[in-house]
Amino acid sequence: MGAEVLMEERSSFLPAYYRLAEDLRARIESGELKPGSMLPSVAQLAARYGVSTMTVRQGLALLAKRGYLKTVQGKGSFVTAPRRDLLALRLGDSFLLGESKDVQVKLLELRVVPASPEVAEKLGVEEGAKVIAIRRLLLREGVPVALDLRFLPYLKGVPLLEKELAYAAFPDLVAQHAELFCVKSTLEVSARLLAKEEAEALAAPAGSPGLCLEQTIFAPDGRPVGWSRMVCRGDRFTLKAVSHPF
Amino acid sequence: MGAEVLMEERSSFLPAYYRLAEDLRARIESGELKPGSMLPSVAQLAARYGVSTMTVRQGLALLAKRGYLKTVQGKGSFVTAPRRDLLALRLGDSFLLGESKDVQVKLLELRVVPASPEVAEKLGVEEGAKVIAIRRLLLREGVPVALDLRFLPYLKGVPLLEKELAYAAFPDLVAQHAELFCVKSTLEVSARLLAKEEAEALAAPAGSPGLCLEQTIFAPDGRPVGWSRMVCRGDRFTLKAVSHPF
DNA sequence: CAGTGGTCTAGACCACCCT
DNA sequence: GGGTGGTCTAGACCACTGG
Numbered sequence: 001m002g003a004e005v006l007m008e009e010r011s012s013f014l015p016a017y018y019r020l021a022e023d024l025r026a027r028i029e030s031g032e033l034k035p036g037s038m039l040p041s042v043a044q045l046a047a048r049y050g051v052s053t054m055t056v057r058q059g060l061a062l063l064a065k066r067g068y069l070k071t072v073q074g075k076g077s078f079v080t081a082p083r084r085d086l087l088a089l090r091l092g093d094s095f096l097l098g099e100s101k102d103v104q105v106k107l108l109e110l111r112v113v114p115a116s117p118e119v120a121e122k123l124g125v126e127e128g129a130k131v132i133a134i135r136r137l138l139l140r141e142g143v144p145v146a147l148d149l150r151f152l153p154y155l156k157g158v159p160l161l162e163k164e165l166a167y168a169a170f171p172d173l174v175a176q177h178a179e180l181f182c183v184k185s186t187l188e189v190s191a192r193l194l195a196k197e198e199a200e201a202l203a204a205p206a207g208s209p210g211l212c213l214e215q216t217i218f219a220p221d222g223r224p225v226g227w228s229r230m231v232c233r234g235d236r237f238t239l240k241a242v243s244h245p246f
Numbered sequence: 247m248g249a250e251v252l253m254e255e256r257s258s259f260l261p262a263y264y265r266l267a268e269d270l271r272a273r274i275e276s277g278e279l280k281p282g283s284m285l286p287s288v289a290q291l292a293a294r295y296g297v298s299t300m301t302v303r304q305g306l307a308l309l310a311k312r313g314y315l316k317t318v319q320g321k322g323s324f325v326t327a328p329r330r331d332l333l334a335l336r337l338g339d340s341f342l343l344g345e346s347k348d349v350q351v352k353l354l355e356l357r358v359v360p361a362s363p364e365v366a367e368k369l370g371v372e373e374g375a376k377v378i379a380i381r382r383l384l385l386r387e388g389v390p391v392a393l394d395l396r397f398l399p400y401l402k403g404v405p406l407l408e409k410e411l412a413y414a415a416f417p418d419l420v421a422q423h424a425e426l427f428c429v430k431s432t433l434e435v436s437a438r439l440l441a442k443e444e445a446e447a448l449a450a451p452a453g454s455p456g457l458c459l460e461q462t463i464f465a466p467d468g469r470p471v472g473w474s475r476m477v478c479r480g481d482r483f484t485l486k487a488v489s490h491p492f
Numbered sequence: 493c494a495g496t497g498g499t500c501t502a503g504a505c506c507a508c509c510c511t
Numbered sequence: 512g513g514g515t516g517g518t519c520t521a522g523a524c525c526a527c528t529g530g
Binding site for chain 1: 274275276277300311328330331332333334335336337338341415417418421427428429430431432433434435436437438439453454455456457458478480481483484485486487488489490491
């Protein structure tokens with residue numbers, strides 16, 4: 001039997017919960033079921049589609065995950081308008097610098113230094129406490145694009161791998177160094193003029209604009225365990241985000 | 247022994263599938279189960295926890311949704327390292343301008359105009375085609391913060407509500423006007439110097455930096471149905487994002 | 493109270509993967 | 512073939528909501 005026949009068979013024998021979900025989705029998108037209105041109960045849907053309640057619930061869960069409806073215990077399932085103002089943003093050097101393959105990272109500095117007042121405040125440590133400082137220059141097609149400063153609390157006896165240092169996304173680097181399975185992070189994006197040293201490092205004219213990305217990494221308990229500031233040449237860098245891909 | 251444990255679990259407050267998920271999560275986060283390794287099979291977990299396979303699968307689905315594992319048909323369930331480089335960004339005026347309640351929006355312009363070359367390209371329409379142009383000024387505590395330009399293809403007979411015009415998030419505005427249930431969007435963030443007119447509108451000194459947010463809205467079929475450019479004073483505006491919470 | 497969703501069972505059969 | 516997850520049943524009981 002050919003593969004094509006197999007595929008066609010498969011597409012005509014979709015699971016019951018999936019067909020139910022598609023059916024409801026179509027009725028929602030067409031406007032037949034409006035946001036806020038209540039869907040038929042699980043029992044009614046089960047009877048109507050000739051399936052068991054578990055199967056109905058599986059279909060409803062699928063639509064709920066995709067943002068089409070919300071189920072409320074003791075009340076019913078209700079059509080919801082999808083969130084349209086939620087965007088997903090991916091950080092990480094390879095993503096930040098575009099799909100271009102010609103990306104270089106130059107490790108400018110790696111030292112244990114006493115925390116400056118700013119770093120101490122961001123990391124929640126005493127001023128002057130030992131922190132690891134990493135300075136990197138990111139280039140695309142040989143041209144400087146961004147200057148990246150990263151700070152982590154110093155942990156004795158925990159090595160940093162050279163490869164990770166240069167290329168890992170900051171949350172991954174922090175997670176690895178602090179031996180945490182998961183971390184949370186925040187990002188603040190702002191525009192400002194490049195400072196003198198930044199302009200020099202980025203080979204940019206004085207007074208040119210820069211995009212500033214400040215990222216703070218938190219342990220699951222809420223303790224800050226990393227802080228970074230990346231400054232990018234405004235004329236060579238844009239940050240991209242896409243609406244929720246669920 | 248399994249029966250006793252089962253009884254205690256059942257009389258406790260939390261559902262069995264949730265307890266199972268928490269148990270596995272703890273074992274994953276502690277490092278006992280490492281990323282890439284295979285979890286016990288559904289049948290094994292069912293026997294071990296004294297529950298049915300459906301319950302086990304419900305627990306695994308919960309962890310999968312949260313990014314702790316991935317199930318593969320015919321092979322098994324595998325621990326996955328959580329995505330740490332994924333951030334969530336919320337747009338919308340009230341969010342953009344911070345939690346401050348003192349936010350004003352001034353509608354500067356609302357006209358049907360012929361599409362400029364730039365707008366025509368962004369919206370995928372003929373140059374000179376009729377488009378709706380909206381210009382808004384956003385103020386916080388009485389001070390100009392951002393200047394927002396929005397363009398939509400002109401649809402005859404479809405009204406725009408004044409209230410929506412001023413305050414709606416752009417994707418919502420587009421969705422309502424184009425009568426679409428859901429839309430997709432992209433965002434590009436860049437830094438640049440304010441143009442002369444922008445600086446004037448924002449009461450900013452010439453040559454000061456601005457954060458530029460360009461948003462394109464797409465219909466589900468991929469057709470662009472809206473484009474906006476918001477320019478913000480660099481000294482009064484930062485964009486904030488948070489790592490994806492589940 | 494009746495109606496709703498939430499959890500759960502103890503199986504069944506299917507689709508898939510590897511050997 | 513033997514192991515895996517995926518789907519599905521026909522019920523059961525529980526928790527919650529609102530009149």
